[in-house]
Amino acid sequence: xxxxxxxxxxxxxxxxxxxxxxxxxxxxxxxxxxxxxxxxxxxxxxxxxxxxxxxxxxxxxxxxxxxxxxxxxxxxxxxxxxxxxxxxxxxxxxxxxxxxxxxxxxxxxxxxxxxxxxxxxxxxxxxxxxxxxxxxxxxxxxxxxxxxxxxxxxxxxxxxxxxxxxxxxxxxxxxxxxxxxxxxxxxxxxxxxxxxxxxxxx
Numbered sequence: 404x405x406x407x408x409x410x411x412x413x414x415x416x417x418x419x420x421x422x423x424x425x426x427x428x429x430x431x432x433x434x435x436x437x438x439x440x441x442x443x444x445x446x447x448x449x450x451x452x453x454x455x456x457x458x459x460x461x462x463x464x465x466x467x468x469x470x471x472x473x474x475x476x477x478x479x480x481x482x483x484x485x486x487x488x489x490x491x492x493x494x495x496x497x498x499x500x501x502x503x504x505x506x507x508x509x510x511x512x513x514x515x516x517x518x519x520x521x522x523x524x525x526x527x528x529x530x531x532x533x534x535x536x537x538x539x540x541x542x543x544x545x546x547x548x549x550x551x552x553x554x555x556x557x558x559x560x561x562x563x564x565x566x567x568x569x570x571x572x573x574x575x576x577x578x579x580x581x582x583x584x585x586x587x588x589x590x591x592x593x594x595x596x597x598x599x600x601x602x603x604x605x
Contacts, residue, residue: 413509414528415567424505426593438506444479448555449543464558472562480508495522511573524600527581
């Protein structure tokens with residue numbers, strides 16, 4: 404029987420999905436991709452070395468309340484799902500290298516149908532909300548921001564926390580795997596994800 408060909412790694416923002424996905428892909432000799440590269444929803448509303456948020460991103464977080472932000476991002480992921488499904492199906496059955504795909508767009512209710520195929524496994528990463536807050540504020544340079552920009556960071560953080568709560572509820576309802584990231588090294592998390600996904604740790 405063919406072994407695991409696709410490993411899906413979900414989770415809210417700043418749980419370490421990208422870092423762990425790269426490490427798992429390297430260990431397995433798989434390609435690594437992010438759902439963020441398929442189509443972008445308004446991203447983080449703060450500047451980084453790689454990202455200058457356009458004006459509509461600030462407007463998005465300033466205008467919507469947390470419930471509206473959640474509806475908006477989940478609607479975006481629903482629209483994106485056919486592309487994810489096609490990508491997973493292609494790698495699960497094709498001759499190309501295996502795939503580690505990470506991203507918040509990997510919503511449990513949809514992924515559950517993919518994991519019926521033994522070639523596809525999924526794991527979600529979680530983190531304590533205090534840890535998420537610390538990571539996001541550090542990334543944003545929160546202490547140096549003016550109040551209007553802090554407000555946008557706080558809205559993003561609130562959306563991330565609500566998203567994680569809904570995600571964990573769905574992961575548990577479908578009997579899927581999740582791994583807590585708090586206080587664990589990348590090596591430990593990589594081992595934990597591979598074990599949870601049922602692939603050999605090496």
